[in-house]
Amino acid sequence: MCGVVGIAGKSPVNQMLFDALTMLQHRGQDAAGIVTCHNGRLFLRKDNGMVRDVFHTRHMRALLGNYGIGHVRYPTAGSSSSAEAQPFYVNSPYGITLAHNGNLTNADEIHDDLFKTDLRHMNTDSDSEVLLNVFAHELQKRGKLTPTADDIFHVVTRVHERCKGGYAVVAMITGHGLVGFRDPNGIRPLILGSRDTDDGVEYILASESVALTALGFKVERDVMPGEAIFIDDAGNLFTKQCAANPHHSPCIFEYVYFARPDAIIDGISVYKARLKMGEKLAQKILREWSEDHDIDVVIPIPDTSRTSALELANTLGVKFREGFMKNRYIGRTFIMPGQQLRKKSVRQKLNPVELEFKDKNVLLVDDSIVRGTTCNEIIQMARDAGAKKVFFASAAPMVKYPNVYGIDMPVKNELIASNRDVEEIREMIGADRLIFQDLEDLKQAVRTKKVPELTDFDCSVFDGIYVAGNIDESYLDGLERKRNDSAKKTKDGYIDLNIDAASVDLSGIKEN
Numbered sequence: 001m002c003g004v005v006g007i008a009g010k011s012p013v014n015q016m017l018f019d020a021l022t023m024l025q026h027r028g029q030d031a032a033g034i035v036t037c038h039n040g041r042l043f044l045r046k047d048n049g050m051v052r053d054v055f056h057t058r059h060m061r062a063l064l065g066n067y068g069i070g071h072v073r074y075p076t077a078g079s080s081s082s083a084e085a086q087p088f089y090v091n092s093p094y095g096i097t098l099a100h101n102g103n104l105t106n107a108d109e110i111h112d113d114l115f116k117t118d119l120r121h122m123n124t125d126s127d128s129e130v131l132l133n134v135f136a137h138e139l140q141k142r143g144k145l146t147p148t149a150d151d152i153f154h155v156v157t158r159v160h161e162r163c164k165g166g167y168a169v170v171a172m173i174t175g176h177g178l179v180g181f182r183d184p185n186g187i188r189p190l191i192l193g194s195r196d197t198d199d200g201v202e203y204i205l206a207s208e209s210v211a212l213t214a215l216g217f218k219v220e221r222d223v224m225p226g227e228a229i230f231i232d233d234a235g236n237l238f239t240k241q242c243a244a245n246p247h248h249s250p251c252i253f254e255y256v257y258f259a260r261p262d263a264i265i266d267g268i269s270v271y272k273a274r275l276k277m278g279e280k281l282a283q284k285i286l287r288e289w290s291e292d293h294d295i296d297v298v299i300p301i302p303d304t305s306r307t308s309a310l311e312l313a314n315t316l317g318v319k320f321r322e323g324f325m326k327n328r329y330i331g332r333t334f335i336m337p338g339q340q341l342r343k344k345s346v347r348q349k350l351n352p353v354e355l356e357f358k359d360k361n362v363l364l365v366d367d368s369i370v371r372g373t374t375c376n377e378i379i380q381m382a383r384d385a386g387a388k389k390v391f392f393a394s395a396a397p398m399v400k401y402p403n404v405y406g407i408d409m410p411v412k413n414e415l416i417a418s419n420r421d422v423e424e425i426r427e428m429i430g431a432d433r434l435i436f437q438d439l440e441d442l443k444q445a446v447r448t449k450k451v452p453e454l455t456d457f458d459c460s461v462f463d464g465i466y467v468a469g470n471i472d473e474s475y476l477d478g479l480e481r482k483r484n485d486s487a488k489k490t491k492d493g494y495i496d497l498n499i500d501a502a503s504v505d506l507s508g509i510k511e512n
Contacts, residue, residue: 001258001407002086002101003027004190005206006069006170008178008231010199012036014063017070020204020211021051026260027101027207028072031085035097038065040175042095046071046085067178067233069170071099074408084126087172090133093140094147095174100128101207102167102188102406105470108478110134110162127165134162135171147176149230149238156181156228156242164470166251166405166458168223170205177232180205184243185467186225187251187405187458189265193217203231208263222266224248249467251405252457255446256396257367258407261307267451271307276445277395278311278365281437285316285393288435295391296360299323301367301378302350308395309365318363323356323382346377358386368396369436370409372416375429383430392431397439398422401464402479404471409461411480439463 003024007013017034032054033046045059051072071086087099104110107127114120120133138158142151152173159181166187171179182190193204193212204217212219223229226243250266261271285293297319300309303326313320327349356362362382369375375392382390398417403409412418416425426434439462447455458467 001027001074002099003072003207003211004069004099004101004168004170005071005204005211006099006172006178006180007067007205008203008235009066009068010197010202010235011066012064013066013068014060016204016215017063017068018051018055018060019215020206021070021072023211023214023260024072024207025051027258028074031073031082032071033073033085033087033099034063034068034070035087035089035172036063036065036068037172037174042089042097042174044087044089044097046082046087048082048085067172069097069099069172069178084124084128086126086128088124088126088129088132090120090136093136094176096132096136096139096171097174098128098132098135098169098171100131100167100169101190102183103127103165103404104131104163104167105165105404105466105468105475106163107165131159131163131167131169132171134159135169139173147173149232149240152177152179152230152238153228153240153242160184160226160243164468166468168207175233177230178203178205179228179230180223181228181242182223182225183468184226184246185249185458186222186246186266187249187468189250189254189259190223191265192220192223192229194220200235201237203235203237205229208259208265210260210263219264247456247467248454249456249458250454251407252442252446252459253368253396253403253407253461256442257304261304266454268446268448268454272448273446274307274395275311277437277442278308278313279315280441280445281308281365281393281395281435282312282315284438284441285312285435289433294361294389295363297321297323297356298363298365299356299382300365301374302326304367305365305395308367312363312365312393321356323353323362323385324350324378325353326350346374350378350381352381352385354385356385357382359388360386361389361391362387363391363393365393365395367394368399369394369416369425369429370399371414372425372429375431379430389432390430391433392426392429392435394434394436397437397442397462398425399461401461402476403461404466404475404479405458405460405468407461412476413480 005020031048032051035044047054087097089097104127107130118137138155167183168188168190195202195217226246228242230238255273259270263270298313300306460466
């Protein structure tokens with residue numbers, strides 16, 4: 001999972017890009033990058049680390065220009081080396097930089113075609129570099145000195161035809177403009193905003209609405225599945241549907257876990273969806289555990305589950321309390337490699353407030369249960385703090401299948417629910433009671449009357465149905481070899497030939 005932003009401005013965009021990436025930091029804490037364009041020259045800074053650590057004053061001063069794109073990364077495939085920090089760049093044609101959120105499910109196949117047929121070389125294992133080279137190759141085939149909007153839309157059409165999976169893309173064509181597009185199923189989010197200035201209209205494309213509103217941009221609308229946006233160097237905006245058969249099926253896990261609660265994605269309030277998740281889950285508790293549920297207090301596991309837990313407590317008529325204090329300098333644990341590291345991180349991240357647990361029957365609420373490692377640790381922490389009984393509720397259904405569209409979720413045999421029922425999971429995590437959200441209830445929680453046409457979602461981690469198709473057992477087996485914990489331990493064992501920390505001037509790109 002990653003966050004992307006692109007800005008076509010009327011004044012320097014370096015600070016706006018920095019601020020937007022800070023607002024999107026929750027979508028990626030592994031690496032960050034910004035590239036800007038000024039007088040036909042690119043200025044690039046990218047490296048591993050948080051936004052505040054990658055960009056210092058000297059870097060910001062060197063990021064010149066009124067156009068630019070930015071990226072924050074969680075590694076979902078390939079390596080976590082700084083060589084794979086984005087944006088990526090190719091020199092021909094024009095000079096193109098690209099940032100990508102998502103995952104191509106046929107990246108290996110395209111990689112071979114690009115090398116053998118299109119004669120293009122790639123220096124990393126990232127599918128984002130594959131996507132960039134597809135875009136560049138198709139644009140080069142147009143053979144234009146100056147690409148038009150129609151050329152850009154033809155190229156995006158070809159990208160949709162060649163690339164399978166989930167992707168939201170921002171790209172900058174040096175001296176010609178900014179491009180944004182979304183996969184034909186709209187799995188990964190992308191939002192368009194605008195702002196009036198004395199010099200004309202500025203435009204922004206970003207993964208979440210929070211990046212727009214924080215900068216004072218007005219949210220215009222979501223980029224539609226398969227649609228492309230082109231803002232030329234004069235600031236003119238062009239749009240076109242570039243997919244033959246688009247079908248809107250956004251990733252439902254965005255609403256469960258990844259997006260900020262104050263975000264609006266595809267017209268749906270993440271906050272309101274999470275409130276409804278809590279209400280639906282409370283109703284299930286009343287059905288299955290009866291009104292005599294024996295719960296004294298509801299405690300969320302910070303931070304994502306807080307909204308759902310609050311509404312759950314209200315619906316049950318039970319006290320809601322903050323029982324865990326969070327250290328905000330520890331990253332999201334289900335993406336961390338290795339069980340021991342995840343267990344250690346849980347203890348470092350959360351500390352119980354004993355008076356909220358002592359001699360009480362506690363219902364802990366989390367957004368989801370993935371490996372179950374953190375659940376086990378948290379339940380034990382609650383018992384150590386004096387809880388009589390510890391019940392556990394998941395605001396999401398059982399996660400049974402890996403994600404293939406850009407979330408670095410564990411492989412199937414590392415998912416605690418992959419081949420177990422609720423009672424077996426309860427025993428493994430050590431809870432006195434355990435309950436999961438029903439999938440249909442989750443869908444109803446996310447749906448809204450404001451967007452009646454949006455009824456379908458990618459729920460593949462829950463039901464194993466991959467909306468973009470082309471996923472079989474052989475693909476999942478290959479994914480398992482790449483993603484399992486033992487593979488991650490050795491993935492970065494190579495020499496990085498990319499220059500990513502020094503200030504250099506190479507082929508028109510200045511990297512700081």
